[in-house]
Amino acid sequence: HLCEEDLRNTGATPYLHLGWTATIDLLESKKGRAKHLVSRLYPWEKVEKAVGFALYSLAEAAAEQTIAPVTARRLNFDTAAYSLRLRVAMSPMALCSIRGKTLQNDISPWPLSQALADAIVPVWLSLLEEDPSPRNAEQRLLGAVIDDPDLRHQAARAAAVLLARRHVFQWLNLFDGLDSELSASLLAVLPSDEALFKLLCDSKAVLSRLQKFAKSRKADSAGELANADLFDVLRRGPEREEAIREVASAFTCLVLDRAAIGAVDDARRCLRDRRSEFTREQLIADYMAGRLYRLSADGHETRRSLARKNQGHLFIDLKGFTQRTYRAKEIVMAEFLRTEFYEPILAAAAKGADDETGSRQLVLQNLLGDAAVFSGEMPALIELAQSIQRICRAYGEKLRVRTGASGRDATERKAEIEASLRTDLERLRLEACAVEEEVGRKLSLSQLEREQQLWAQITHRINEMETSYRRALAAHDDPEARLALEAVQSLRHHEKEVFGKVENLFGQARDDYIAEMLVAQDRLRLKELQRSAAERRRAAEAQMKAAEDDVRARSGFGLEAGLFITYGAAAEVAAINDALFGLVKVAIAEGINEAARGTARNGILKARLDALVDTARVERQDPLLEYPFRVYVDSAYNLLLPTGLNDMVDRAIRGKDAELARRAAKNIAETVLRDLARAMSLGDGQPPEALSVLSEIYNTGEALSGEALAAYLTATAARRFWFRKVLAADELDAEFHELFCFLSNELELVVSVPHDGDSDNAIVFHRAGQVQFRGFEAKRPTTVYEMLRPDSPFCLLLVQKHLALWSAEARGQNRREELPT
Structure with a gap:
């Protein structure tokens, strides 16, 4: 009896061959009981053949009842060719112990006498x-x-x-x-x-x-x-x-059976009935671990782990665990983890642990303080990741309710800070626009007018400072008078320098210099305004963060976790039964290690991301622009000094030796230059001494590898349709650019939509990039996709503006997409 799981995997593993071989082995062991039926009328050779061929006929009839429906079905392998190969293996000689006399005694599945077969053999060999x-x-x-x-x-x-x-x-x-x-x-x-x-x-x-x-x-x-x-x-x-x-x-059948029986015998020698060797508990454990075949008629799959030769691995890591423990101490933290982290996640995992057939879809591998590890089928892991998203949102709502007035106060305070920030930035922007207009006006003057304007501008500033000097003298404000006099002297010196340089320049160089001097003060003013805007933003962000920290300090941090899913070889569980520590189980899988790397939150990368977002806010003059994604992948350069240089720097700092510090700085610069040349393939071909590239990830969301995404899309193909959308950020609706800054103009999205076309239940994956995890250098870089949260502003806007149209276009094209890698 083959269950559906066996049939789906028969193309990769010959379960029907296995079942046939085991059946023949079992019948052979039963055939010996026929010795008790020996009659004086019939010799044992005749009885043995009769019983053997009778048992074979019984097994053949049962096999044909199994093969016939398989041949008629559309499975993931060539059922007709497979059934033919199986029938070739079904040799009646398998239950015939005295094979040299198979054609004797007139009992044979082949209607031939030994004499006739012997006569045909030479003709057959000649053919x-x-x-x-x-x-x-x-x-x-x-x-x-x-x-x-x-x-x-x-x-x-x-x-x-x-x-x-x-x-x-x-x-x-x-x-x-x-x-x-x-x-x-x-x-x-x-x-x-x-x-x-x-x-x-x-x-x-x-x-x-x-x-x-x-x-x-x-x-x-x-x-x-x-x-x-x-x-x-x-x-x-x-x-x-x-x-x-x-x-x-x-005769042809006889020849084929004789040729096949050797392979059948070899296969039978590879099988062992373990029931007589192991206890029932050990048999069940080995079967569950995929180390034993289970041949029965109860509908259970033949080998459990075969369908799970590869599986997904989910690693979730709670953010800020160390800070939480430091603030709240261990007892409070343990209770928090139990009620807000462990229990909700385990309850969500339990709902998807088994499918409708009772087959296990999820396995909890470990709980590690602030982390949890699950392995299983990709659809179940994606559903668990979505449940974890909901758990994080639910805890956030609980915090908002718990904080009550303080939460509302913080929200109002943030709104006031944002309003004040917008007012100040608008004032600075208008002033900057006025300065830029003045620069444009000056540069539009003729060459003669520019020169006249330059001298008039310098003279006006000198007159202003002289007036300030006289006013300070009249008021007996000696410090102010001294500063004004120094300013007058500096301006007269500057006027003399400019005049001397203008007199020594000719043609375009003279014109360019005059234009540069004419707008120099205006450009300085623009830089001051930009610096003031940046300082105002930083001050507002600090104020908002202080308000948030105040609420957090009163109510505890929100629940924020990084999650990563990989796909690869199934975890191997090592069980150790120790007399003192009891039963200890350790799950070992490369995919678990890779998933743990994927939850990293690299500080250098976060600083780089913040700097890029700040730059975009300055350029767009919008302090509220946000990066729309929670997973960021990039490379950063790292400087790790060789031991000799590191010691030199250490001695210079401890001894406060300026000369030694200069020599150390020079050596560091030379080392970096050599490494840069090597990186550009212009050096001596040696490995770098100090400069290295860090390929890292900053993950505060839900991410998965390209292999995991491909496995999910394949597993859900029967109920979900997917497509890839590669586009420039400029192609998105204008509202996206009012809210978000995109660090790359190209976006790659993979969208999974139910076959009924319900865009509200779509799952959107964003390609974040490729990362080379430490410890996995021998493996090609991992492609990282972020599973966007359906309630995120970006995803909500995507559903509202684009998703339905994209889905309809993809269905209309009806082309086969290549799976992510």
Whole structure:
């Protein structure tokens, strides 16, 4: 009996072959009991063959009942070719211990005598020498037998006996006992080739009796046909040349069975019935671990782990665990983890642990303080990741309710800070626009007007400072007067320098210098305004963060976790039963290690991301722009000084030795220059001394590898449609650019949509990039996709603006996409 799981995997593992081989092995062990049935009338050789062929017939009938429906189904392998190969392996010799005498005693699945088979062998070998191909072998053998008069005569007699036995058996199967005399006559000749041949040579008495029987009772169509067939075969006599094909077919089957039995025996030697070796508990444990085949009729899969040769691995890591423990201490932290982390996640995992057939989809591998590890089928892991997203949101809502007025106060305070920030930035922006307009006006003047404007501008500033100087003297403000006098002297010196340089320049160089001096003060003012805007943003962010920290300090941090899913070899569990520590289980899998790396939150990368976002906010003059994704992948350069240089820097700092510090800085610069040359393939070909590239990830969301995404898309193909969308960020609706900054103009999204087209239940994956995890340098870089949270502003806007149209376009194109890697 094969369950659906076995059938889906039969293309990769020959479960039907395995079942057949094990069945034959089992029947062989039962056949020995027939020794107790030895009769004085029949020798053991004859009994052994009869029992063996009877058991084979039983097994063959059961196998055919299994094969027939498999052949008719559309599975992921060629069922017709597979069934044919299985039938070749179904050799009757498997249950025949005395194989050198398989054609003796007139009991054989092959209707041949030993003498006839021996006579055909030379002809067969001659045919193989001419053409060793098995194709059309039976047809070629038939032609050779017909061409040989002696063989044709023997084959015609064998064919007549074959047909006679077939129709006698068919008649007895229907009418045995209804005519005791006729039945006794036919039963007497059925087992013996010689007796059947004699009956064919002299069948008048049996024919007469058969006619009377047929006339004496009314039979149904099957009975009438059986009477007619037996009457015809007896009437035709002892030779049937038109049926020689049956003999050629029988000999070909005999040759194939003899060729296949060696492979069948080899397969049987590889099987061992472990029931006599292990306890029931050990058998169950080994079966569950995929180390044993289980052959039964109860519907369970033959080998559990075969369908899970590869599986997904989910690693979730709680953010800020160390800070939480430091603030709240261990007892409070343990209670927090139990109620807000462990119990909700385990409850969510339990819902998807088994499918509708009872097959296990998820396994909890470990709990590690602030982390958890699950392994299982990709659809179940994705559903668990979505549940974890909901758990994080639910805890956030709980915090908002718990904080009450303080939370509302913080929200109002943040709104006030944002409003004030917008007002100040708008004022600075308007002033910057005015300065830029003034720069444009000055640069649009003619060359003569620019020069006149420059001297007038310098003279005006000198006059302003002189006025300030006289005012300070009149007020007896000596410090202010001294500063004003220094400013006047500096401006007069500057005027002299500019005049001297202008007099020594000619043509375009003179014009460019005058233009540069004319707008120099304006450009300085623009830089001051930009610096003021940046400082104002930083101050507002600090104020908002302080408000958030205040709420967190009162109510505890929100629940924020990094999650990563990989796909690869199934975890191997090592069980250690220690007398002191009890049963300890350790799950070992490369995918678990890789998933743990994927939850990293690299500080250098975070600083780089923040700097890029700040730059975008400055350029766009919008302090509220956000990066829309929670997973960021990038590379950063790292400087790790060689031991000698590191010691030199350490000595310079500890000894406060300026000269040694200068030498250390020079050596560091030279080392970095050498490494840069090597990186550009311009150096000496040696590995870098200090400069290295860190390929890292900053993950505060839900991410998965390209292999894991491909496995999920494949596993859900029956109920979900997916497509890839690669586009420039500029192609998104304008509203996206009002809210978000995109660090790359190209976006690659993979979208999984239910077949009913419900975009609200779409799952969107964003390609974050490639990362080379430490410890996995021998493996190609991992492609990282972020599973976007459905309630995120970016995802909500995507559903609103684009997703339905993209989905319809993808369905209309109906092209086969390459799976992510």
